[in-house]
Amino acid sequence: MSPTSQTRDHEFPVCNHCDLRVLCRPAGHGAEPLPSRILKHRQQVRRGGYVFRMGQPCHSLYAICSGSARASLLTPDGGMQVTGFHFSGDLIGAEALSTREHRCDVMAIEPVEVCEIAIHRLEEIAERTPAMQRTLLYLLSNELTHSQELLFAFLGKKSAMARLAAYLSGVARRLEQRGLPPGQTGLQMSRGDLGSYLGLAKETVSRLFTRFEDDGLLRFEARRFWVRDPARLHELAGQLESDG
Amino acid sequence: MSPTSQTRDHEFPVCNHCDLRVLCRPAGHGAEPLPSRILKHRQQVRRGGYVFRMGQPCHSLYAICSGSARASLLTPDGGMQVTGFHFSGDLIGAEALSTREHRCDVMAIEPVEVCEIAIHRLEEIAERTPAMQRTLLYLLSNELTHSQELLFAFLGKKSAMARLAAYLSGVARRLEQRGLPPGQTGLQMSRGDLGSYLGLAKETVSRLFTRFEDDGLLRFEARRFWVRDPARLHELAGQLESDG
DNA sequence: CGCGGTCTTGATTACTCTCAATAACTGTGG
DNA sequence: CCACAGTTATTGAGAGTAATCAAGACCGCG
Numbered sequence: 001m002s003p004t005s006q007t008r009d010h011e012f013p014v015c016n017h018c019d020l021r022v023l024c025r026p027a028g029h030g031a032e033p034l035p036s037r038i039l040k041h042r043q044q045v046r047r048g049g050y051v052f053r054m055g056q057p058c059h060s061l062y063a064i065c066s067g068s069a070r071a072s073l074l075t076p077d078g079g080m081q082v083t084g085f086h087f088s089g090d091l092i093g094a095e096a097l098s099t100r101e102h103r104c105d106v107m108a109i110e111p112v113e114v115c116e117i118a119i120h121r122l123e124e125i126a127e128r129t130p131a132m133q134r135t136l137l138y139l140l141s142n143e144l145t146h147s148q149e150l151l152f153a154f155l156g157k158k159s160a161m162a163r164l165a166a167y168l169s170g171v172a173r174r175l176e177q178r179g180l181p182p183g184q185t186g187l188q189m190s191r192g193d194l195g196s197y198l199g200l201a202k203e204t205v206s207r208l209f210t211r212f213e214d215d216g217l218l219r220f221e222a223r224r225f226w227v228r229d230p231a232r233l234h235e236l237a238g239q240l241e242s243d244g
Numbered sequence: 245m246s247p248t249s250q251t252r253d254h255e256f257p258v259c260n261h262c263d264l265r266v267l268c269r270p271a272g273h274g275a276e277p278l279p280s281r282i283l284k285h286r287q288q289v290r291r292g293g294y295v296f297r298m299g300q301p302c303h304s305l306y307a308i309c310s311g312s313a314r315a316s317l318l319t320p321d322g323g324m325q326v327t328g329f330h331f332s333g334d335l336i337g338a339e340a341l342s343t344r345e346h347r348c349d350v351m352a353i354e355p356v357e358v359c360e361i362a363i364h365r366l367e368e369i370a371e372r373t374p375a376m377q378r379t380l381l382y383l384l385s386n387e388l389t390h391s392q393e394l395l396f397a398f399l400g401k402k403s404a405m406a407r408l409a410a411y412l413s414g415v416a417r418r419l420e421q422r423g424l425p426p427g428q429t430g431l432q433m434s435r436g437d438l439g440s441y442l443g444l445a446k447e448t449v450s451r452l453f454t455r456f457e458d459d460g461l462l463r464f465e466a467r468r469f470w471v472r473d474p475a476r477l478h479e480l481a482g483q484l485e486s487d488g
Numbered sequence: 489c490g491c492g493g494t495c496t497t498g499a500t501t502a503c504t505c506t507c508a509a510t511a512a513c514t515g516t517g518g
Numbered sequence: 519c520c521a522c523a524g525t526t527a528t529t530g531a532g533a534g535t536a537a538t539c540a541a542g543a544c545c546g547c548g
Contacts, residue, residue, distance in 0.1 A: 073396060076482045081400050083392070095392060097385035123381075127374045134367070140384040141341035147388065148327070148339060151395060152317060156325050156443045158505075160536065191495070199400045201537055206496060223494095223545085238320050402537075404504065435527065445505055450527060467513080467526095 015065065043114050045069075051092070051106040051114055058096035060116045064088055066185075067112030070193055071104045082196040084147075085109075085189055087171070089178040094143050110188050146174070154198065157237065163198050164208050166237035168218070172227035173234075186224035257332075257424060259309065287358050289313075295336070295350040295358055302340035304360045308332050310429075311356030314437055315348045326440040328391075329353075329433055331415070333422040338387050354432050390418070398442065401481065407442050408452050410481035412462070416471035417478075430468035 042065070045051055051062060051069060064086055071084040071092070083104055086092050096102050097119065126132045153170040154163040171187070191205040198205075209225070212218040217233050219226045227233065286309070289295055295306060295313055308330055315328040315336070327348055330336050340346050341363065370376045397414040398407040415431070435449040442449070453469070456462040461477050463470045471477065 081396070083396050083399060095385060095388040098382040098389065103389065123378065126377060130371045133370060133377055136381060137367075137384065138342040140381065140388065141339060144339040144384065144388055144391065145342070145347065147392060152325070152327050155327060156440050158443050158445075196400050199402050201402075202494090203496080203538085204536060206494095207536095210496075446526090447506085447528080448504060451504095451529085454528075 045108040045112045052102045056102045058100050058102050061093045063115040064090045065113040067110050070109050071106050082193045162237050165233045169230045169233035172230040186226045289352040289356045296346045300346045302344050302346045305337045307359040308334045309357040311354050314353050315350050326437045404444050406481050409477045413474045413477035416474040430470045
């Protein structure tokens with residue numbers, strides 16, 4: 001393949017497993033003629049920069065090609081509440097499809113590369129292409145599923161250990177499903193952000209991290225950490241279920 | 245209006261605010277010719293009965309016209325985890341659009357009436373009707389938003405009081421937005437189910453309930469309760485934010 | 489090298505889970 | 519209508535867990 005912009009679209013490992021690859025790869029889309037490219041452009045966001053801010057008009061969806069980001073809201077009392085973490089392969093912004101206004105801040109916690117997808121072009125094409133209509137619906141349905149799945153993982157968990165273990169094993173499984181080798185990049189969320197998300201004090205997260213490292217469940221190295229034993233983490237989360 | 249089956253579709257108060265009313269009311273759908281009715285049929289489910297079970301093939305979406313239901317999963321160790329509550333106006337089953345297999349049990353916690361909507365007919369119509377395509381996408385996008393909103397409400401809340409207050413005020417607001425008068429039906433979830441959902445012991449929920457009643461935030465009467473002061477509940481939830 | 493941030497670790501306090509016993513309610517059948 | 523069993527809710531006492539407060543270590547960065 002020649003190094004044209006056409007091939008640049010698939011340069012990330014996650015592209016091979018991206019739900020949106022049908023939008024980038026006309027060839028893979030069967031007999032349906034797919035009008036050129038929906039991909040608006042690639043965007044680089046440096047660590048600490050924002051992919052989008054709450055309240056901004058929403059003209060595009062974003063697919064994360066590499067890096068990771070943190071979604072958050074401002075609480076009435078001026079504090080910040082982390083509402084989620086997003087990694088390679090995640091589609092973000094879909095919840096703003098109806099209101100066309102972003103509902104949270106999304107900040108890069110490490111350098112991020114996103115594919116920006118113009119919503120109006122997506123809709124134009126969907127109007128003429130039944131297959132694309134279905135693709136879109138399934139994408140959203142999958143987003144619903146994923147957002148709920150991660151949640152269910154630690155919903156109702158009462159102990160701090162169960163919540164953290166459940167969340168981390170869920171993230172690891174999700175990334176693995178996307179064909180990202182576990183050893184690839186590692187995770188990089190801060191104790192404070194994780195604590196905000198899971199409803200735990202940052203000190204508690206820190207204590208659990210050292211414990212998980214001692215038990216060989218996680219590996220730490222220079223601000224990053226890797227899930228080493230997702231199976232055992234998952235098991236740990238299950239042992240400490242709510243009583244029901 | 246004559247009492248034909250055509251008018252029976254709108255007999256519930258929630259119908260006037262239902263996201264799906266465009267599907268039931270051809271007249272309200274503008275110039276677009278809408279093929280008869282997508283509504284498959286109304287279904288009554290008695291208290292304790294299931295709207296659908298996990299693993300069943302999913303051919304339909306369901307809109308709740310009246311009553312309320314509880315969604316739950318079986319945990320690996322045989323326990324039950326409540327994953328949500330659904331009330332009049334909720335659309336359920338959308339997360340199964342892609343896999344066509346239900347992902348949770350949904351049980352009526354009081355007599356429920358649901359509108360069953362055949363997915364394949366919905367898709368047929370969408371293929372021919374751009375306006376319907378958009379409607380569908382927005383519906384799903386809204387579902388994403390709603391499922392996340394309720395969640396964000398108590399996500400990261402550390403104290404039991406904050407979680408419960410946040411969840412209840414969120415439910416109250418949502419029902420009010422649908423034009424359901426607050427005094428209408430009241431809520432009927434058990435302490436145990438709420439506890440499972442929120443990660444609290446049923447005794448803790450019970451204690452908080454009596455406290456909220458003493459403070460005039462809730463009113464109890466024969467297994468049901470009403471949110472009396474959503475504003476103060478919301479405030480209560482906000483005061484006890486995570487530190488951030 | 490010193491500064492600001494994040495992270496670790498310890499001691500104390502406060503909260504909520506658990507266990508247990510009682511009470512209230514629901515539905516059933518006499 | 520009442521008695522009964524089964525479930526659900528209340529209430530109390532004790533134990534365990536995680537939040538808070540506080541101090542020091544570590545790190546990246548100018």
